[in-house]
Amino acid sequence: MMELVKTGADNHEMVINMGPQHPSTHGVLRLELVLDGELIKEVRPNIGYLHRCFEKYAEELQDYAKVIPYTDRMDYVSAMNQEHGYVIAIERLLELEVPERVEYARVILVELQRIASHLLGIGAFGLDLGAFSPFLYLFTEREKILDIFEKNSGARLLYNYFAVAGLMRPLQDDFKGDVADFVTSFRPKIKELEDLLSYNRIFVKRTANIGVLPAKVALNYAASGPVLRGSGVAWDLRKNDPYSIYDRFDFDIPVGTGEMGTVGDCWDRYHVRVLEMEQSLRIIEQALEGMPDEGDVMAAIPKRIRPKDGELYVRTESPRGELGYFISSDKSAAPFRIKARAPSFVHLSMLPAISKGALIADVVAIVGSIDIVLGEVDR
Amino acid sequence: MGFLDKKYHDPNIIIVSLESALNWARKNSLWYEQFGLACCAIEMMATAASRYDFDRFGIIPRSSPRQADVMIVAGTVTLKMASRILRLYEQMSEPRYVISMGSCSNCGGPYWEHGYHVLKGVDKVIPVDVYVPGCPPRPEALLEGFLKLQEKITGETVIEDRATAVADRESSATSAGTTGTETPAERDLVPDLQAGGSPVPKTSTGDGAEAADRQDAEVSTRPAGAAGDDAPGPDGAPQDKPKSNPQGGTP
Amino acid sequence: MSKLTPEEIARNLQDRFGADRIELMKGSVGQPWIQLAPEMLPPVALALRDDPAFQFDVLMCLSGLHYDKENELGVVYNLDSTTLRHTINLKVRVPLDHPHIPSLERLWKTANWHEREAFDMVGIIFDNHPDLRRILTPDDWEGHALRKDYVQQDFYQGIPTK
Numbered sequence: 127m128m129e130l131v132k133t134g135a136d137n138h139e140m141v142i143n144m145g146p147q148h149p150s151t152h153g154v155l156r157l158e159l160v161l162d163g164e165l166i167k168e169v170r171p172n173i174g175y176l177h178r179c180f181e182k183y184a185e186e187l188q189d190y191a192k193v194i195p196y197t198d199r200m201d202y203v204s205a206m207n208q209e210h211g212y213v214i215a216i217e218r219l220l221e222l223e224v225p226e227r228v229e230y231a232r233v234i235l236v237e238l239q240r241i242a243s244h245l246l247g248i249g250a251f252g253l254d255l256g257a258f259s260p261f262l263y264l265f266t267e268r269e270k271i272l273d274i275f276e277k278n279s280g281a282r283l284l285y286n287y288f289a290v291a292g293l294m295r296p297l298q299d300d301f302k303g304d305v306a307d308f309v310t311s312f313r314p315k316i317k318e319l320e321d322l323l324s325y326n327r328i329f330v331k332r333t334a335n336i337g338v339l340p341a342k343v344a345l346n347y348a349a350s351g352p353v354l355r356g357s358g359v360a361w362d363l364r365k366n367d368p369y370s371i372y373d374r375f376d377f378d379i380p381v382g383t384g385e386m387g388t389v390g391d392c393w394d395r396y397h398v399r400v401l402e403m404e405q406s407l408r409i410i411e412q413a414l415e416g417m418p419d420e421g422d423v424m425a426a427i428p429k430r431i432r433p434k435d436g437e438l439y440v441r442t443e444s445p446r447g448e449l450g451y452f453i454s455s456d457k458s459a460a461p462f463r464i465k466a467r468a469p470s471f472v473h474l475s476m477l478p479a480i481s482k483g484a485l486i487a488d489v490v491a492i493v494g495s496i497d498i499v500l501g502e503v504d505r
Numbered sequence: 506m507g508f509l510d511k512k513y514h515d516p517n518i519i520i521v522s523l524e525s526a527l528n529w530a531r532k533n534s535l536w537y538e539q540f541g542l543a544c545c546a547i548e549m550m551a552t553a554a555s556r557y558d559f560d561r562f563g564i565i566p567r568s569s570p571r572q573a574d575v576m577i578v579a580g581t582v583t584l585k586m587a588s589r590i591l592r593l594y595e596q597m598s599e600p601r602y603v604i605s606m607g608s609c610s611n612c613g614g615p616y617w618e619h620g621y622h623v624l625k626g627v628d629k630v631i632p633v634d635v636y637v638p639g640c641p642p643r644p645e646a647l648l649e650g651f652l653k654l655q656e657k658i659t660g661e662t663v664i665e666d667r668a669t670a671v672a673d674r675e676s677s678a679t680s681a682g683t684t685g686t687e688t689p690a691e692r693d694l695v696p697d698l699q700a701g702g703s704p705v706p707k708t709s710t711g712d713g714a715e716a717a718d719r720q721d722a723e724v725s726t727r728p729a730g731a732a733g734d735d736a737p738g739p740d741g742a743p744q745d746k747p748k749s750n751p752q753g754g755t756p
Numbered sequence: 757m758s759k760l761t762p763e764e765i766a767r768n769l770q771d772r773f774g775a776d777r778i779e780l781m782k783g784s785v786g787q788p789w790i791q792l793a794p795e796m797l798p799p800v801a802l803a804l805r806d807d808p809a810f811q812f813d814v815l816m817c818l819s820g821l822h823y824d825k826e827n828e829l830g831v832v833y834n835l836d837s838t839t840l841r842h843t844i845n846l847k848v849r850v851p852l853d854h855p856h857i858p859s860l861e862r863l864w865k866t867a868n869w870h871e872r873e874a875f876d877m878v879g880i881i882f883d884n885h886p887d888l889r890r891i892l893t894p895d896d897w898e899g900h901a902l903r904k905d906y907v908q909q910d911f912y913q914g915i916p917t918k
Contacts, residue, residue: 146589147540149568154542154586174892175586176543179620181877182901186619195615202544202641219785246547249554265554272551283548283641345838348814348866361838436783439817439834439845452819452832455783463902465819467834475869501543504892584912585894621901621908621917622893629915 138162142486146175150254150490153500155474157489164485169478173471173503180505184464190216190431191290193464198284200466201502203246206239206275207444209288214369215440215451219433222291227421229371231297232288233413234305235275237406241312242271243445244399251396251494252323255332260323267315274304290431292424302414309407309414316404324397333396334387337480337492341390347476351447351469352402353496356382356395363443370442375412377405392495399497432459439467446470446497468502524662531574531600532658535651538573539566540593543580545607545641552644564651570596575654577647578633581609581616582624594631600661604650605633608640615640757808759842762788768809769800781847789832789845797848798858804835804844805863811837812844815864820874824904829855829880850880859885877902 145156154175160168180200184193197212198205210232217224245268249261272282278298279287287294298304323329339349341357354361362379364372380401382394433455441450447469454463473496481492541549553559553566567573570593582590594603605627608614613625627633634657637650760768766780769790777796782788792800804812812835821830826849833846848857859882860867871882872891879900882888890897898909908917 146586147538147570147593149539149566153546174890174894175583175589176581177583177585177622177892178543178581178616179622179901182621182906183616183619185902185904199544199615202547221785246550250550262555265551266556269551269554269556282551282643283544343865345813346865348816348864359838366838366841434784436786437789437832437845438786439832439843441816448816450817450834452817452834453786454819454821454832455785463819463821465817467817471869472866475866479865584915584917587915588913621906624915625918 139167144489145172151493152250152498155493155498155500155503157477157493159486159489161486166481166484166486166489169481169489171474171477173474173500176500176504178501178505180466181464184461188460190433190459190461193461194288195284195286197466198286199501200468200505201444201446201449201470201499202283203499204239204243204445205284206235206287207243207442207449209285210236210370211440211442211444211449212451213288213290214442215438215453216290216431216433218438218440219436219453219455220290220427220431222427223425224291225422225425227418228292228423228425230413230417231293231301231423233370233372233375234410234417235278235287237410237413238271238274238305238308240406240445241403242268244403245271247445247497248319248323248396248399251497252329254490254494255329257323257326257329260319263315263322264319267312270308270311274301274308277301277304289424291427292422296423302417302419305410306414309410313404313407316400319400324400330386330393332487332491333392333495336387336392336488337484337495338388339390339395339476339480343476343479344390347479348472349447349476350472351443351445352395352398353447353469353473355379356398356495357390358382358384358394363441363448367441369440372409374416375409377408380405392491395495395497430459432457441467444469446499446502447473466502466505468505470496470498470500470502471505474498474503525659528659528661532655533563534574535562535564535602535654536567536572536574537564537604538570538576538593538597539568540570540576541579542582542586543607543609545579545609548641548644549577549579549606549647552647557644557648559648559651562648562651562655570594571598573597574600575602575604576631577604577606578610578627578631579606581614582627582630583622584624585622587624587627587630590627591630602634602654602657603627603631604635604637604647604654606637606647606650607642608638611636611638757811757840759840760809761842762790762844765804765810765842765844766790769803772803773800787843787845789847791847791849794848794850794857797846797860798863800846801833801860801863811839813838815860815866815870816843818860818867818870818874820878820880820902822878822903823849827852829878831857831874831880833860855880856883857881858883859888861885876900879903 140161142159142161144159145151146154156172158170158172159166180196183196187193194209194212197208201208245264249264252260275285276282278301279285339357341359344354344357358381360379360381365379380398382389382398384394386393435455435457437454439450439452441448449469450467452465452467453461456462481489551557576594576597605611609616610627613620613623616623617625624630635650635653637646639646763780766778770778773796777793779791780788781791804810814836815833816836817834819832821832823830828849828851830847830849836843850857857880859871861871869891871885872888874880875882875888876890876892877900889895899906910917
């Protein structure tokens with residue numbers, strides 16, 4: 127697991143290899159830690175151990191619609207959000223109208239997925255820092271969301287449920303009831319989580335004042351999502367650059383306040399996620415109210431997607447941050463180039479900047495708090 | 506299950522062969538290496554978490570390969586990762602087992618065609634005992650994979666070395682008529698891992714819509730008796746002969 | 757200071773740096789982009805970041821492209837301003853046999869990994885980049901995978917890739 131790689135001429139410096147098999151790297155991430163005793167002098171992330179050629183596939187499949195299942199597999203923890211970003215990009219490329227019912231259903235699904243993703247992220251973060259029981263409680267809740275997804279899409283993790291201008295299958299009749307039940311049952315659990323983990327003294331000690339990311343550095347590194355909001359910047363694409371129907375909903379943007387330490391530390395990043403789950407519940411409730419009961423789940427679209435020539439960059443707010451798709455079309459049925467701008471990739475690139483001077487154990491906390499998914503980092 | 510299920514009159518003395526006692530102990534404490542690669546790792550986590558609860562089978566994660574009995578290759582193995590997987594496998598102590606979880610590590614899965622950086626099946630690098638199909642496999646499917654592995658361990662012997670034991674078991678199984686349709690020549694083509702090489706039943710097809718009704722939980726946790734005869738999953742069993750035991754099929 | 761359209765940004769840049777090397781282009785759909793000569797990139801990018809009229813403080817995305825018909829490589833930069841809420845896309849194209857583009861790592865740190873990825877996938881060489889190595893594929897990988905004429909190698913370290 128850990129291994130002494132080399133010692134330089136300077137005796138005080140030591141390089142330790144962490145990963146790619148390590149329980150706290152959230153997948154196949156490899157970090158080279160240059161150490162002076164217990165202190166980190168430098169971190170060199172090595173990625174690519176899960177490079178699955180997404181962008182090559184996007185070109186080789188010769189069809190815009192066939193790419194959707196592969197977007198699932200990029201950020202497998204929040205597959206619905208990945209699909210959402212991609213189908214929105216294609217709809218803008220084709221200038222398509224999406225039925226009202228679909229828009230509402232998508233928002234509900236995506237927000238549920240955001241909660242599920244945060245539950246996993248927080249659970250794994252607690253696990254990294256030695257808190258095992260929150261993980262079990264949170265996974266119980268996550269399974270309830272997956273049950274709703276499974277009932278409608280047929281799959282637990284990778285759904286392939288969003289289609290261009292529609293949904294692949296119609297929603298089940300009791301979709302609204304299921305979601306409403308979940309919202310009612312889940313709300314008290316957030317309070318439970320706060321009691322169980324957020325203000326736990328050991329947890330606070332491990333996260334407060336650790337890995338502080340100042341807002342200016344965060345912007346220069348193009349951080350987004352909870353990582354940027356943890357640094358106190360109220361930036362949420364759902365509000366600041368609204369897509370889909372997010373401009374119809376009333377919700378707040380939680381930001382890091384430095385409640386337990388400094389603004390932008392690990393605890394702030396963690397707590398923003400907790401507060402965001404509450405906001406997602408608010409959005410879901412409003413969407414349930416506004417969602418029409420009848421309507422198409424699929425707009426009439428041409429059988430083979432053949433956009434005009436042009437380029438566009440479409441960004442949406444995934445649970446991890448700004449998920450962008452840059453699409454270049456050359457009039458043919460095959461995409462000329464699709465690049466996925468993955469938030470985890472960007473966030474991981476600032477790991478060297480924020481972990482300098484920390485202890486080895488803090489690197490685990492920092493990696494957990496930026497909540498990376500390696501499938502998205504490597505694509 | 507095992508010898509402990511039998512009723513004995515004397516509470517203190519159990520007469521049993523050493524081998525089955527050892528195998529019983531081994532199969533009920535399968536410590537797996539905590540080592541996730543991709544999407545399947547999330548399902549592996551779900552299997553270990555509250556609803557599916559690996560612990561009740563004695564299956565717990567270990568973070569070091571040196572303490573692990575079984576490696577779950579959960580996810581896509583890339584070429585950059587392949588040499589590391591081999592190294593981790595080599596660090597595990599014998600007896601060691603490998604479960605290949607998901608289509609990607611079975612055969613490349615959805616990255617089979619244009620995935621220039623994806624290894625097309627982890628069995629090109631390390632020998633695999635159980636293949637679990639699905640993209641990703643449901644937690645029930647992974648549990649079924651573990652039951653298959655337990656079944657395989659039950660049949661093992663500690664006195665002879667594994668290779669001979671497997672060959673013996675195979676020939677005795679054939680003479681007993683369970684796979685009676687085979688000619689000796691055909692038998693040479695069959696991979697040695699009679700129980701382990703077969704995939705889990707058709708209920709565990711991952712993305713499939715039939716997962717909506719919750720029957721498969723019931724189906725896959727049934728005693729995995731003669732399940733080796735089950736129809737293969739959508740991936741089928743990879744045809745490659747596992748490399749652990751090249752002389753395995755020879756009687 | 758107010759939100760600017762791409763046309764206004766392009767006009768402003770043309771006034772400053774000369775109209776011949778800065779051009780606003782657009783496809784039939786999608787967003788317009790400003791096409792630049794590679795040597796114009798650092799001064800234009802610096803102006804876009806630091807000028808109070810632009811304030812592009814975030815480099816959202818950087819994509820490398822291979823134009824096989826024209827025998828060219830290209831890079832698209834997507835910039836965003838969190839203060840003025842406007843966005844702009846820049847594009848630089850260079851010939852395949854001399855694919856050198858100045859690095860923007862000093863302006864936006866996030867460019868570091870994006871440029872390494874563009875080098876890895878398409879083979880663009882970013883001048884003055886502090887650490888231009890492959891990032892996704894291994895160091896001893898052959899070829900650049902996202903080139904249209906990419907041929908997959910048969911073996912990598914003795915392991916068959918197909």
